Amino acid sequence: MLDDFMWRAMIAGVLVAMAAAPLGCFVVWRRMAYFGDATAHAAILGVALALLLDVSIFFGVLTVALVMASCVSMLSGRGYAMDTLLGVMAHSALAIGLVAVSFLAGVRIDLSAYLFGDILAVGKTDIRIIGGGVALVLTLLFWRWSSLLTATLSDELAYASGIQPRREQLVLTLALAVVVAVALKVVGVLLIAALLIIPAATARPFCRTPEAMAILAAGIAMLAVTAGLRTAYVMDTPTGPTIVTLAAVLFTLATVVTQGWRLLRQRLQPASCHSGK
Amino acid sequence: MRLAQFPDSDAILNVCHLNVRFGGQHILENISLDLYREQVVTLIGPNGSGKSTLVKTLIGAVRPTSGQVTIAPQQRIGYVPQRLHLDPTLPMTVKRFINLPRRNPNRDVQKALEDAGAGALIDAAMSELSGGQFQRVLLARALLTRPDILILDEATQGLDHRGTAEFYQHIETVRRTYGCAVLMVSHDLHVVMRTADHVLCLNRVICCEGKPEQVASSPDYQALFGDQTAQTLALYRHHHQEAANAG
Numbered sequence: 001m002l003d004d005f006m007w008r009a010m011i012a013g014v015l016v017a018m019a020a021a022p023l024g025c026f027v028v029w030r031r032m033a034y035f036g037d038a039t040a041h042a043a044i045l046g047v048a049l050a051l052l053l054d055v056s057i058f059f060g061v062l063t064v065a066l067v068m069a070s071c072v073s074m075l076s077g078r079g080y081a082m083d084t085l086l087g088v089m090a091h092s093a094l095a096i097g098l099v100a101v102s103f104l105a106g107v108r109i110d111l112s113a114y115l116f117g118d119i120l121a122v123g124k125t126d127i128r129i130i131g132g133g134v135a136l137v138l139t140l141l142f143w144r145w146s147s148l149l150t151a152t153l154s155d156e157l158a159y160a161s162g163i164q165p166r167r168e169q170l171v172l173t174l175a176l177a178v179v180v181a182v183a184l185k186v187v188g189v190l191l192i193a194a195l196l197i198i199p200a201a202t203a204r205p206f207c208r209t210p211e212a213m214a215i216l217a218a219g220i221a222m223l224a225v226t227a228g229l230r231t232a233y234v235m236d237t238p239t240g241p242t243i244v245t246l247a248a249v250l251f252t253l254a255t256v257v258t259q260g261w262r263l264l265r266q267r268l269q270p271a272s273c274h275s276g277k
Numbered sequence: 278m279r280l281a282q283f284p285d286s287d288a289i290l291n292v293c294h295l296n297v298r299f300g301g302q303h304i305l306e307n308i309s310l311d312l313y314r315e316q317v318v319t320l321i322g323p324n325g326s327g328k329s330t331l332v333k334t335l336i337g338a339v340r341p342t343s344g345q346v347t348i349a350p351q352q353r354i355g356y357v358p359q360r361l362h363l364d365p366t367l368p369m370t371v372k373r374f375i376n377l378p379r380r381n382p383n384r385d386v387q388k389a390l391e392d393a394g395a396g397a398l399i400d401a402a403m404s405e406l407s408g409g410q411f412q413r414v415l416l417a418r419a420l421l422t423r424p425d426i427l428i429l430d431e432a433t434q435g436l437d438h439r440g441t442a443e444f445y446q447h448i449e450t451v452r453r454t455y456g457c458a459v460l461m462v463s464h465d466l467h468v469v470m471r472t473a474d475h476v477l478c479l480n481r482v483i484c485c486e487g488k489p490e491q492v493a494s495s496p497d498y499q500a501l502f503g504d505q506t507a508q509t510l511a512l513y514r515h516h517h518q519e520a521a522n523a524g
Contacts, residue, residue, distance in 0.1 A: 028366045030364075031364065146379070152364075153367075156333065156338050156430075157361070160338070161378050162337075163378060208368050209369065210369065213368055
C-alpha cells in the first residue's frame with residue numbers, strides 16, 4: 001500500500017489534518033490566525049537554512065518556526081500592536097527566505113514545492129516524520145487540553161486554578177511549529193494557515209462544546225484532504241491548492257446553510273408573534 | 278522574605294507589607310491585611326486605586342515586588358472575576374465551562390449552580406446568558422472547589438440595581454451555607470454598608486479601614502468619595518439600625 005504514491009499522499013494528508021484542525025481551533029479561539037501565518041511564512045527561511053547547512057528540511061523548518069514564534073511572543077506588548085508586528089515579521093521572513101534560497105548556488109530547488117506543497121512526492125521517511133510530529137502534537141493537546149482551554153478563557157481564571165497561562169502559550173507555540181514543519185510538504189508555507197483555520201471556522205456553527213468543535217474540525221479537514229487529492233488527480237490541478245479550495249467550498253456551504261437557516265427562522269418568528277397577538 | 282510560620286493563628290489569609298510596582302509606578306504600597314473565617318471584607322476605592330491589582334496578587338496572577346501573601350494551610354480560594362469575555366468562536370455550555378479545568382460529579386455541579394441561583398442553566402450555552410446569569414455561573418464555578426475564601430472582583434459591574442441586589446443576596450446565602458470568608462471589591466456603597474464586617478478603603482495605600490460606619494465618617498474617605506456620598510452612607514447606616522431596633 002505504501003508503495004503507491006497516492007496512498008502515501010493520502011496517509012500524509014490525513015495525518016496532518018488530524019493535528020492541524022484541533023490546533024487550528026485554538027488558533028481561532030485565541031485570535032492567533034496571523035500568528036500561525038507568520039510562523040508558516042518563516043518556514044521558507046528554514047528551508048533555505050536547511051539546504052545551506054545540509055541538515056534535514058524538517059529540522060530546519062522546525063527550528064526557524066520555533067524561533068519565529070518565540071520572537072513574536074516576546075516582542076508582543078512592547079510598543080507595537082500585535083497585527084502590525086506579525087505583518088512585519090511574516091512578510092519579512094518570507095522575503096528573506098526567498099532571497100536566501102536564491103543564494104544557494106549550484107542547488108536547483110523547486111521553489112513552488114515549498115510554497116504550495118508537494119504531497120504527491122511524500123516518501124516513506126516523510127510519512128514516518130509526519131506521523132511522529134502529529135503524534136507529538138496530539139499528545140500535547142490531549143495532555144494539556146483542560147489547562148489550554150482554561151488559559152484561553154481568561155488569564156486570571158487560569159492563575160486562580162493554579163495554571164500558568166504563559167506555559168500554556170508555550171505549549172501552543174511548540175505545537176504550532178511542529179504542525180508547520182510537517183504540513184510544509186502537504187500544502188506548502190503559503191497555505192498552512194488555511195489548513196489550521198478553515199476547518200475550525202467551518203465546524204463552529206454546528207458545535208456546542210470545544211471538544212465537539214475540535215473533533216468535527218478534524219473530520220472536515222480529513223474530508224477536504226481526501227476529496228482534494230481525488231479532485232486534483234481527476235482534474236490534474238495542483239494538489240495543495242486543490243485541498244485548500246475544497247476546504248473553502250465546505251466552509252462556504254456551511255456558512256450558506258447556517259445563515260440561510262437563521263434568516264428563515266427570523267422570517268418565521270415575526271409571523272408567529274403576530275398570530276400570537 | 279518568607280515567614281517561617283503563619284503570622285496570626287486566627288487569620289486564614291494574611292497580607293504583609295505588600296508592594297507592587299509596574300515599571301516605575303507604585304501601584305500598591307505597604308498593604309497589610311488579615312482575613313478571618315466567615316468575615317466579609319470589602320475593598321473600596323476610586324478607579325486606578327489598585328483594587329484589581331490587589332485581588333490579582335491574592336490569586337497569584339500578579340507577583341508582588343516585595344512583601345508577601347500567606348494563605349493558611351488547606352484553605353481553598355474561590356475566585357469570581359470582574360467580567361469575562363468569551364470569544365464568540367469558542368462554543369461553550371455552562372456545564373462544560375463549570376468543569377474547567379477539572380471535571381466534577383454531576384451532582385456537585387448541579388448543587389453549586391443551585392447555591393449560586395443558576396440551577397436551571399446547566400445546559401444553556403454561555404453565549405445565551407444575560408449579564409446576571411453569567412455572573413451567577415461564575416459564582417457557581419468558584420463554589421465547586423468548596424472555597425474557604427471567596428474572592429470577588431467587582432462581580433456586579435454592568436448589572437442593574439435588581440440584578441446587583443439579587444447577586445449579593447446569593448453571596449450572603451453562600452457565605453452562611455459554605456461558612457467561607459468573603460473578600461470583595463465593590464462600587465455598590467449601599468451594599469457595602471449593609472453587608473461588610475470590615476471595609477478597606479484603598480488608594481494605592483490603605484488610607485482608612487474599619488467598620489463601615491467608621492470608614493464612612495473618616496476624613497480620608499470623605500476626601501476620596503466626597504462629603505455627599507459619605508453622608509448618604511452615614512444616613513443609610515443610621516436608618517438601618519433604627520429599623521432593626523424598631524423590628
